Amino acid sequence: MIKNHLHRIRSHPSTRYTYAAVMLLIFIFCTRPAPALVHSTHADSKIATEHGKQHKNTLWTCSMHPQIQLSKPGKCPICGMDLIPVAGQNKEQKEKPGSLRELTLSPYAMKLAEIETSPVIRKFVSVNVRMVGKIDYDETRVGYITAWVPGRIDKLFVDFTGVTVEKGKPMVYLYSPELLAAQAELIEAIRASRTLKKSRVKSIKVTARHNIIAAQEKLRLLGLTEAQIKEIIKRGKPSDHITILAPMSGVVIHKNALEGMYVKTGTRIYTIADLSNVWAKLDAYESDIAWLREGQEVDFKTEAYPGISFKGKISFIDPFINPKTRTVKVRVDISNENYRLKPEMFVHAVAKAPVSAAARVIETPDKEVLPPLLIPASAPLITGKRAIVYVAVPGKEGTFEGREIILGPKAGDYYVVLSGLKEGERVVTNGNFKIDSSLQIQAKPSMMSPEGGGGGGGHQMKHGGMSMGKKGEKKEAKIKMGVPPVFIPQAKALLRKYDEIARALDAGDINRIRTSFKEFKTQLDHIDAKTLTGHLHMLWMELAMLMRNDAILGSISTDFEEATDAFKSLSGHITRMKTQLGIPMEKGHKNGR
Numbered sequence: 001m002i003k004n005h006l007h008r009i010r011s012h013p014s015t016r017y018t019y020a021a022v023m024l025l026i027f028i029f030c031t032r033p034a035p036a037l038v039h040s041t042h043a044d045s046k047i048a049t050e051h052g053k054q055h056k057n058t059l060w061t062c063s064m065h066p067q068i069q070l071s072k073p074g075k076c077p078i079c080g081m082d083l084i085p086v087a088g089q090n091k092e093q094k095e096k097p098g099s100l101r102e103l104t105l106s107p108y109a110m111k112l113a114e115i116e117t118s119p120v121i122r123k124f125v126s127v128n129v130r131m132v133g134k135i136d137y138d139e140t141r142v143g144y145i146t147a148w149v150p151g152r153i154d155k156l157f158v159d160f161t162g163v164t165v166e167k168g169k170p171m172v173y174l175y176s177p178e179l180l181a182a183q184a185e186l187i188e189a190i191r192a193s194r195t196l197k198k199s200r201v202k203s204i205k206v207t208a209r210h211n212i213i214a215a216q217e218k219l220r221l222l223g224l225t226e227a228q229i230k231e232i233i234k235r236g237k238p239s240d241h242i243t244i245l246a247p248m249s250g251v252v253i254h255k256n257a258l259e260g261m262y263v264k265t266g267t268r269i270y271t272i273a274d275l276s277n278v279w280a281k282l283d284a285y286e287s288d289i290a291w292l293r294e295g296q297e298v299d300f301k302t303e304a305y306p307g308i309s310f311k312g313k314i315s316f317i318d319p320f321i322n323p324k325t326r327t328v329k330v331r332v333d334i335s336n337e338n339y340r341l342k343p344e345m346f347v348h349a350v351a352k353a354p355v356s357a358a359a360r361v362i363e364t365p366d367k368e369v370l371p372p373l374l375i376p377a378s379a380p381l382i383t384g385k386r387a388i389v390y391v392a393v394p395g396k397e398g399t400f401e402g403r404e405i406i407l408g409p410k411a412g413d414y415y416v417v418l419s420g421l422k423e424g425e426r427v428v429t430n431g432n433f434k435i436d437s438s439l440q441i442q443a444k445p446s447m448m449s450p451e452g453g454g455g456g457g458g459h460q461m462k463h464g465g466m467s468m469g470k471k472g473e474k475k476e477a478k479i480k481m482g483v484p485p486v487f488i489p490q491a492k493a494l495l496r497k498y499d500e501i502a503r504a505l506d507a508g509d510i511n512r513i514r515t516s517f518k519e520f521k522t523q524l525d526h527i528d529a530k531t532l533t534g535h536l537h538m539l540w541m542e543l544a545m546l547m548r549n550d551a552i553l554g555s556i557s558t559d560f561e562e563a564t565d566a567f568k569s570l571s572g573h574i575t576r577m578k579t580q581l582g583i584p585m586e587k588g589h590k591n592g593r
Helices: 002-011 013-031 042-051 107-113 177-198 202-221 226-235 286-291 432-441 485-507 510-525 534-555 560-581
Strands: 102-104 116-119 126-137 142-146 151-156 170-175 241-245 250-255 268-273 277-285 297-302 310-322 327-335 346-354 373-376 381-383 386-392 399-411 414-419 426-430
Touching (some): 277 286, 277 297, 277 346, 373 426, 414 534, 485 560
Antiparallel strands (some): 151 170, 170 241, 250 268, 277 327, 399 414
């Protein structure tokens, strides 16, 4: 039927050209080669777009097991997933890396990762120590009115607490028989002196004057003022009552007696506090003690006066730590002439401690003190005292080098750098996590994988102790690296300094331990890395960076525990140096403690 239909179309004159066109289209469609089924990922298409085609030397890795790096595409020997090409290994990026942690990004990748950098700078900054506490009386300005003689209180001139009194104003009207007898002694001594004034015996006159002085001193010791004693002498007769005056100006904070009460010698009647100067008793954390010192200025605020800042100076730091809160009391002297600060007010305080390049508090920044080295707080990926930063490599656009550094304290928006960076270098402040993850994919050392995914890019990887070759392929023998003979004596000298650290730790002398770490660092700095080339040089520079940081932490350790931690880390890096560089062991060498 189809043949008859085609015959009719072909024989009809009006459809002859239409038939020819249809047959031509069928021929083109049938002879066109079928498109190949390509299994690709988004990363493959991106690389193909940028570079046109994969270079024959491109490494292939597994997205789930980045330690796998093979020279040909295929399946992951662990999970069976398709391998993907490693970015940054194409023809356009043929320059040899200068570090195991080096990564080069294309302009497109940098824009996608939103990479931003900032320079490493030197300037003076302050560590902010935040504390909380409350206002209290100045204990040196608290006075007491007590009964210096036994008697009966007949009148209290101040009958409630909170009253402001002035120095010399009457406070208590006291009846005292003992005081009456003392006044009588003074009056009689004065009369006797007048009677004996005409005597020709000099010793009698002297004795009479001494009796007057003794009687006056007795009244003074019983609490009478010079003015009150003169009033008794002028009056010429004793009184059975005495008025007790305020010894100082201030506010009555306690009233301990009532009218009509009999008191004994030493009974406390009033407590007066001078509030023109008060204390702020603050709680500082144990970790912040190093940044506090006497005479340091403190700014603080209260809930009662929002927006108003007060100032004071640290006058005393408690020598004891509260075992429950792990805080120490810090006392701040504050001038309170306007009496706005009241005892028991809660305060939030900040003490600013200027720091030097050695991360130590200084009195006042000046030209003689070296400013600290600073990086923005967003730059480091922090792992304890150590941190990872990514530094832009000069002269290589889009190339960044990972570096382990030692951080000091955080000072506002900056971190103080103790070791690992130089002024003027540019560190990545945004996109550093993306760079770190890219290094992890390439099995290079990173924050999450300090030793990398395995033995330096491009070599056959090992996983779980097994070689990662394809099925049917013979396992390649592990190539043992050999350093030049000229390098071995330098490495052995370094190992001897390492042994000295171990012996110092065994002795338990912290000063000797710190000195041994310093000598190790000095020996490390004298090693000539130019004798190594290629991958050996990169591996040594990586290990030297890590060991230098261990030595610095050990040299500034404050106790045996910190020194031991630094030594444990150093031991691991020493072991890597011996095994990966093939350094022969000497007799008696210690391999850790």
